[in-house]
Amino acid sequence: MDKIAVLIPCYNEEKTVEKVVRDFRAVLPEAVIYVYDNNSSDRTVQLAEAAGAVVRHEYSQGKGNVLRRMFREIDAECYILVDGDDTYPAESAPEMCRLVLEHQADMVVGDRLSSTYFTENKRPFHNFGNSLVRLSINCLFGAKIQDIMTGYRAFSFAFVKTFPVLSRGFEIETEMSIHAVQRNMQVENVVIEYRDRPEGSVSKLNTYSDGAKVLGTILKLYKNYRPFGFFTVIAVVLALISLLFMMPVLTEYFVTGLVPRFPTLIVCGFVMIAALMLFVAGVILSSLLGKDKRDFEFRLQEAERWKQDAMQH
Incomplete structure (x- = not known):
């Protein structure tokens, strides 16, 4: 069992994946860094290996499918989940790990919305969508999670091994948040400094179709849990x-x-x-x-x- 496992799902992130791996190796030298490639057609795999990551593959397309594979294959006391697009600061990872390992947190949320997200993010509908999803879940489920859609989280072993991954795509973040609240797990928020994607890096998130899937997931989970x-x-x-x-x-x-x-x-x-x-x-x-x-x-x-x-x- 690893002490700390850094999980990086990637799909065509050659512009940023090498820097992300090196940054997390610097702040968490004791961690094993896993890059899970999701059918990339660029040099993501080669650059991740060159930076020192353990590279594995998930051939079913979708972030939810990648997380299912990660959670199934890797055993660790603490898991750090982060996107490979270099929008999240590695410097926040030690504090997130501390909350899991020493403070018994089951899920630690990297909160972008309380810091720089609304100024750094250049897509206004994403800003509105994140606020809408946060308001909806906190009202419907009585939660106090500050950022529902963040891709930067830390998890305990118990959370990872008891979380049923049902979503295939980006709505997986919503599913994880609702699961933690419904199952009365300890959730902590850590404010992080968000930065927009560097030039040449392209988001895989479709504002409208993925937004509709997220809202559908909220409704479905409200039916299941309430x-x-x-x-x-x-x-x-x-x-x-x-x-x-x-x-x-x-x-x-x-x-x-x-x-x-x-x-x-x-x-x-x-x-x-x-x-x-x-x-x-x-x-x-x-x-x-x-x-x-x-x-x-x-x-x-x-x-x-x-x-x-x-x-x-």
């Missing part, structure tokens, strides 16, 4: 619609004793039944979620025993 709230909101909306259209029919019945709009009454009745079924589904799924949380605590204990056994051998 089923009572999710289905209750839908049930209330359907019930209000049913009552809105049913009231004139009932009023006319009480006045005249007639029901001239019988189809409306039938449809409203079915809509109300659907609302009640959704509410019951939310109650049932919420109960199942409680069992899932208990099972997860046992998985955390198993991961800790696995870690102790690996360190002893």
Whole structure:
């Protein structure tokens, strides 16, 4: 088991990967630095090897797929995840590692938004999107994470070995943040100095399509982790619609004793039944979620025993 593993997912980062590897070797000389290449067509692999990194490959395209491979293959007491585009300062890594190794943090977030991100980043829709995602998750899940979409994080062994990677692309950061909050893991924020990509380095993030995937991921995870709230909101909306259209029919019945709009009454009745079924589904799924949380605590204990056994051998 490594003491510290620096994980760098890369796709066509020949402009910056060598500098990133050398910077992290300088501040974390005891760390093993892994570069996971994701089908690069430039000199990313050769430059990473020349800088002293251990290079491995993931052939399924997408950052989520790369992280799945990393988390599956590497055992370490502390993991540092950083992009290979040289936008994050290596100087913050020792403090992030300290919080994991000495302060028992499960995830440390490199917070760009509290420092230089909005001035350094030249893409206004990215600025808006990051603020929107942070507000959405902190409100929906009761979190206090300052930067949801950052690619600079530190993790404990327990987090990495119990985190189910479901996303394939850039929405993986959102998934990790929500998982940590929902599973009551210790999350710390470290303010970092963000810098924009150097000239000639191109972002792989598509503002609109990847932004839509991130929002879809938030909605999906809210349904999975907060089923009572999710289905209750839908049930209330359907019930209000049913009552809105049913009231004139009932009023006319009480006045005249007639029901001239019988189809409306039938449809409203079915809509109300659907609302009640959704509410019951939310109650049932919420109960199942409680069992899932208990099972997860046992998985955390198993991961800790696995870690102790690996360190002893």
